[in-house]
Amino acid sequence: MTQLQVPSTGPGSLSPAPSVRQLTFQWAAGPAIPILSVVIALLLGAVFVLLSGNDPVKAYAALVQGAFGTPYDITETIVSAIPLVLTGLSVAIAFRTGLFNIGAQGQLLVGALTAGWAGSQFASLPGLLLMPIVIVFGIAGGAFYGGIVGVLKAVRGVNEVITTIMLNYTIVFVMHWLLQAGPMTAQNALGTPASTPIGAGARLPVIIPNDLVPFSRLHAGLILAALAVLAFWFLLWRTPLGYRLRAVGLGSRAAAQAGIDPAKHLIVVMAIAGGFAGLGGMIEVSGLFGRVYDGFASSYGFDAIAVALLGKNSPIGIVFAALLFGAFVHGGAYMQSHANISSNLVAIIQAFVLFVIAAEAIVRSLTKRRGRKPVEAIA
C-alpha cells in the first residue's frame, strides 16, 4: 500500500494541476527578464546622454523615430535585423549544446565568400538553378568553417572560444587576399576591394513593391531568415537529433551515460551553427550588395552573442532581440543626424544589455540559493 503513495511534495516536484495564475506567471516570466534588462540598459545609457550634455528623452525619441518613423524605416530596421537573426541562431544553437560560438562573424564571412564565388562563377545560370546553388554554397561554407571548430573540440579538446576567435581573424585576412589582389578580385572595382558581381539570378529580389514603400531594400532574405527560425525550432524540439543536442548541452556526461556520443554532436552542432551564420552571409551578399566587399560586415557575429543571450536562445526571443538590435543600428544613424547624439551611444546601450544580462545571472544565483529549482526538463 505504501508503495502506491504519491511521494511527498518536496522542492522540485511539480504540483499536478498548475493554477491559471501560475501559468500566467510562467508565460510572463519568459520575456520579463530580457525586457527588464533592456529597460535598465536604456536607463544606464540615458545617464551617458546626460553626462554628454544632451537630453535623453530627445535621444530616445529620435532613436525610435529613426527606427520606426516611416514605413521605409521599418523595412530598413528589418533589413538590419535579418543577418542578426541568422547569426543569433548560430550562437544560440551552440549555446543549447553547451558551446560558446564566438565565431559566427567568421562563419558569416566564409558563407558570404563561398556564396559570392558561386554566384559569380555560375552567373549565367537561370535563377531557378543558381539561387539554390548559392544558398547551398553559403550554408556549406559556413558549416565547413564552424565544423573545423567542432572537430578540434571533439578530437583534441581545444576550447571553442579560442578557436572561433582565432578563425575570425584568419578569414579576415584570407578575405583581404581574395578581394584585394587575389582570385576573386573584381577587375574594375576602382580601388574598392570587392569580388566580381554575382549573376542576376543569384540576387534576392526586393519583396516590397516600390509604390508601397518607395526605395525599400527589404529583400527575400526575410523569407530565408523566417525559414531558418522555423528550422531551428523544428530541429531542436521536433527531431531526435535536436533532443540529443539539447541533452549534450544540459550535461554531456549524463548524455554520454544515456548512450549519446557528445564528441560527434559537438562537431554536428558547430557545423549547423556555421551553416546558419553562412546563410546570413549569403543573404547579405545576394540581398544587399550583389558582390562581396572586403570587410563588409563589422559586427554581425559579435552582436549575435547579445542577440542570443537577450533572446534566451529561443527562436521567438532571437527574432525580437534581432529586431531590437536592428532598430538600434538603423535608428542610431538618425539619432546622430537629427538629435546630434553620437551613434556610439547605441554601442554603449548594447554593451549595457549584455552587462545587465550577465549581472542578472549573478543576481539570480544569489537569490535562488535556498529553494533549488528542478533541473529543466529536456523534452
Add this chain to the structure above:
Amino acid sequence: MKRLVAFCLLATTIVAACTSTTTTAPAASSSGNTATGQHPKVGLVTDVGGLNDKSFNALADKGRKDAAAQLIVDTSVTESKQQADYVPNLTKYAQDKYDLVIGVGFLMQNAVWKVAKQFPNVKFAIIDGAPQDDAGKTDNLPNVANLFFKEQEAGYIVGVIAATMAKDKVGTATHNTVCSMGGLPIPPVDRYIAGYQDAVTKTSPTTKILNGYSQDFVDQQKGKEVGIKHIAAGCDILFQVAGGSGIGYINAAKDAKVYAIGVDADQAAVAPGTVITSALKKVDVAVFQTIRSIRLSTFKAGDNSFNAANDGVGFGALDKIVPANAKAAADQALADIKSGKVTPKDTLTVK
C-alpha cells in the same frame, strides 16, 4: 441638462481642437518651407572609418563644421558603421529633402550611384570618387559632383622638399637617394608619386629615385618590408602613398633614423622627427567649397578638381630638420603651380 452641457463642452473642445490644428498646420509647413528656402540643408555620411579616423572622414566633418559656422546652412552628419549602412544613410537625407548629401570616400561609389539615381532632385557629392554602377563602371550622373584632387601637385611640392634635402645632404639624408611606395599601382596613388618624381628630377637631376608597392593598403608589415629594402638601397627620404600599409613604411624610416613623408592628412604625429612633412588632400576645403556652391548655386555635377590654385592640395607642417631653403623652395613650387608656371607630370618617371 448636465449631459447637454457636457456634450456642448465636448463639442466645442473638438471643434476648437480641429480649428487650432487647421490654423497651425499651414503656418508650420510654410515656416518649414521658408527655412529650407533660406538655409540649404547639407548631410554628410562618413564611411566605415568613422569620425575619428584622423583622415578623410575627420577632415570632411571639419569642412562641414566650417560651413555651418561661416555659411547660412543647416548641416548634420551620420557615421556609417558597416558597408550595409551607406545606402540607408544616404537615402535618409535624400528622403528628408536635404539639398546636398555628401559621401566620403571611394568605398561609397556604388552606394552614391544607387541613391542618386533614385533621387534626381537631390544633389550629391562624393569625395575622391565617382558614381559607380553595379558592374563597377563609372557612370556620371547629372546630380552628383565627383570631388577629385590633383595628387601630382601635392606630390610635387613634397618632392621639392625631399630633393632639396637630398641634394644638400641634410641630417641623416646622406645618400642622395629618395624613394616612394604606393599601395597598389592605381591612378590616384601613381599621380602622387608622379608629381614627386617630377619634382626630384627637376630640382636635383643627380638624385637617385626608387619606387615600390606594398600591394596592400592595410598591412603595415608589408609596407615595412618595402621600407627596409629601400633603406638598404640607400634611401634617406621615404614618401608613403599606401594608407595603413604606409605607416609601416614610415616606421621603417623611424627605425633606421632616416626621414619619411606622410600622405593625405598631416601625419607628423605618426612619428615626430621622422615625418618631415605630408602631402595633403584638403578634404575639408573640398567639402566647404561644395557646400558653398549650393549657397551660390554654382554646384557642378561631374568631375570637380581640387588643386593648388583653389587650395585643395598642399603640404603639411614641416619638421624642424627641414632647412629654410627647402621651405622656400616648397613655397616657390606652390606659387608656381598656382600661377600655372609649373605643371607637375601625372605619369611616372621611375616605375
